[in-house]
Amino acid sequence: MTFNPLEQRGIPLDRQLRNWRELNVAPIDPDHCDPYTRCRIITMNGIEVEAIMFSHHMARRSPDVEVKRQLAGTRYIEAQQQRVVNWLLPGVSSVLETTIAYEQVAVDLTAWVARMEPDPYLKQAYQFGVLEDFDHLYRYANLYEMIEHRKADAIVDGLTEVMPGRPTKYHHRNPVDNVRDPYDKDEVNPLSKLHALTITSTEQQTMNFYMNTGPTYMEPIARQLYQEIGLIEEEHVTHYESLVDPGETWWEQLVNHEYNECYLYHSFMEQESDPRIKAIWELHLNMELEHLHIACDLMRRHDGRDPESVLAPQLPDVLTFEPNKAYLRELLDTQIDLTTLGAGYVREAHERFEKMQEDIHGGEEPPSERVMTQHDEMFGREYRLSTEGEHPDPALREK
């Protein structure tokens, strides 16, 4: 890639505002779209939500009213970007359908990042997390067939396998064991900063989605499953956000956010199969280039440093949505029985883990287990989609 966002100028900020007609985008067709188009939409929504909320938090910490005004100006455009991106999702989709697409994002995005991550400690964090999202996909897929009589394959379209990962009931850890050690901002590969920000943002959006849409269900098992998995997303946000060096200044973080948006819109523009959506990625990239430029100016002025000193010299290889089946199967084979202890990983169920398990389950099966029992009562089987043969872990093969 020869594309260097620092050397490009985008659309001037005062020409980025869109009117109602331009904001009123037609949604994708849930039954005929490229599943990875939907994944890219969900990813960019998470990225834009993080951009908006980060800017709000920064503004709240800024005593300088001129800085507040500049942040407000860029943030309003980012809010419009979020409204366009997320409004590409169709009203005819159910919450559960969208949930399965969120988990497809979590699986294939996290797996890709794990494959590409150069730092071994960070790589381990993604490998650990992806096996949990993989299991969430499987539990929600079974709920989906119960409530809507539809198979998750109609959504993931054979690109992502649907079968047990690390069982959801074991994801409930003592919160202190969800805090990882941060990377060192001065030592780490700039790509690693982008990875951590991307996965934190998408997991955060998943958490927000589950904690707000879960109670819209009337079926008791659905309400309970969203509550359970929603709490695991809280753990995942803690897990991923703690990877980021807290010593990065607000200005530096702002630049990282804008740079990451350029990186992702550029990546998705390069691979988008739907020409109409590709045009949106391209437009947003051209907006982000200007947001990055503004953020760099702020950093130079207020931080007294060159943004080049914290960014990659050029854009990394495009982040890609593609099947990760072989990679996931290798992780299923080797890392399914891991848990965390302090900032590290262990195989034994240690005391703090056991205590948390005992307290949260209260001697009963959690919703993630009961959904499987209820599905079995209804259909006399479970739902799974294994396109590459039986499960790598003999204990998790279908009985």
Added chain:
Amino acid sequence: MTELHTPQAGDDAAPDNDVVGLLMRQHGDVRNLFDEVETSEGDARQEAFRRLVRLLSVHETAKEEVVHPYVRRNVVGGDGIVEDRLAEARSAKEALSALDDMDTNDPKFLSQLLALRADVQEHARAEERYEFTHIRRSADTAGLASLAKGIKAAEAMAPTRPHPGVESAKANMALGPVAALVDRTRDAVRKAAGRD
């Protein structure tokens, strides 16, 4: 990988004591049949399409007989809610009858099927959001169960999978035109509801 079969609503082992849950599963059955019609060819497409037409006809008739009267009687503003649903159903029915006479091998078939699918899907979600929620809110457990009984009686009229001995398109046609099916569905529902 073995192809998993999702039994149609009423044939799974759900207790079917909740009319809303049953109808929502039936919406999924309809969507599954659209998938089947789209991905099949020749006689198989013709045959799948006949099953889709039957299911849609039965589903709509049963709702008109069972659900809409309930909503009109028991939900505040129920008449308006039902009128909106009937308007959506009408446009879907018009698209359906245009397709009903068409040869599934006709080059225009697929584009019209997709238009019908979009209408049906919007109608289904609107029902779930603006009508079914009221039913769950206003009906007691026994009420939900007795409504479900009527829907289940109708369901038996429209298997989503070919019946043994009814595999060919020709045999399916022998089940008769949609109008006759609608009449039989009404009779079955009224009988189940003890309203003969």
